[in-house]
Amino acid sequence: MTEVRAEGRGTFAPRPGAAPLTRQVLAQASMEARLMVRNGEQLLLAVVIPVLVLVGGVAGAHRIGIHFHERAVDALTPGVLALAVMSTAFTSLAIATGFERRYGVIKRLGASPLPRSGLLMGKIGGLLVVELMQVVVISGVGLVLGWRPHTSVVAIAGAFLALLVGTFAFASLGLFLAGALRAEATLAAANLVYLLLMAGGAVVLPADAYGGAGHALGWLPSGALGEAMRTALTHGNLAVGDLLVLAAWGALGTVLTAKTFTWE
């Protein structure tokens, strides 16, 4: 390699400076999204399991004795969208962040021009990109299966709000988990919580499918997110109460994370 020296200044002549924050956040968000999509286990969690739940649910709900007020595909697709948000914002984020702490990634970025707030925004941006892809795939599969969602402005806005507030709630809880536990423990706990909530958290199935316990499940972030999605896309309404429950979980998660999270 030949050295390029202009006006006596060498290749490495200092010219420091941070990129504009928006560019840094976009770079971080695209990196986070790429890494998430590249990871086989996380892709399984993000797309394969929700699609299997949807297809299996639509095909087999009747046979296992679950009855909905609506057609199965209309009842299940919003819940599966909620499940997808939960898997990305909670489980994938917690696992990825746990390992970032372990491998010193967050420490390394801490010496870069990217501020902590930019890192957080980048993470949220990455989650939203992945969630958008999940929404496209799951909605597509739902439509093929005959899903007929409400498409009024209120319905779409309601679903969008549910996705955003749900992401806030689950991401704050996921970060809390990743900050409090070691990487392997985070991996185990995040998957366990995901499985428990998928089965018993009123996310895919409506709360009333759980009988007497249904009412209490509505207070869980999973139940609230599932209900908010169903209220929007199945009934065309805005589930203000459920969105408030999610916001409260988000606030709790944020406080816990702020109190306990260490970057290393």
Add this chain to the structure above:
Amino acid sequence: MPTIPAVEVSGLVMRYGDKVAVDGLDLAVAEHTITAVLGPNGAGKTTTLETCEGYRRPQQGAVRVLGLDPTADQRALLPRIGVMLQGSGAWSGVRAMEMLRHIARLHAHPLDVDLLADRLGLHDCGRTPYRRLSGGQQQRLGLATAVVGRPEVVFVDEPTAGMDPLARRTTWELLEELRADGVTVVLTTHYMDEAERLADQIHIIDQGRMIASGTPADLTRGGTATIRLVVTKPFPPGAPASLQEALGPQVSVTPISDVSLLIAGPADSTTLATVAGWCELQGVLPESLNLGQRNLEDVFLELTGKDLPRD
């Protein structure tokens, strides 16, 4: 010499619980120089560096980098410094060039990443995920990410640990070019040859204290002659003292291990004869008797009583 030091550490004290990692350290780094902080593992090198990088707040004393407080003025300082950490610092699934491009994008005027990758031989492994890179490749990537933002000061922690000789030479050349282009380089190392070859200024620290500092020539004082004596079985008790007595005060005797010691002073025939006679008297058989110039390793040994780990 410029008037404002690029890095100034004064009276730094850092403790982890009961353990004192840095114990009243003073250190100044002139601009556009390479400064080596040399010491054994656990000497407090990394702690000192991480305090300069803003990771840790000084418990006592003060640290200034480019005139800024690394914790209070972190946002202003970070774009101006480059950091190479010990150990990983990258996602396990990220490809080498992807990582370098990512760090470059966080800066306003980054170096051409392809040019930098050429220089450090990273193109061969550009698409390899980080977890599959060799230790030396990870080190080179770490160095590339430290300099890609065109910083004024670069902190490199053990830059050549785990590198093969060719990669070490490439790294040294890069660090020298950085200095020539006006970058200030602060590196920690426990390799004597690295410090001797690269550094304008060497600070030797041990147990959190500065025990010597100066240019390589200052520290080796123009190259006093040395003799390294290695014997076939352990010396009898009190051997160094009795040899010291036999040789007289002009010569210093430093034990290295129970079978070796270092003799610094005039290595003339009288000294050699005295050493040989002493061996016979003690009933020990010399395995090797190496004559050499006093180098940094000998200085370090005399100062700390410790031999540094070798490759």
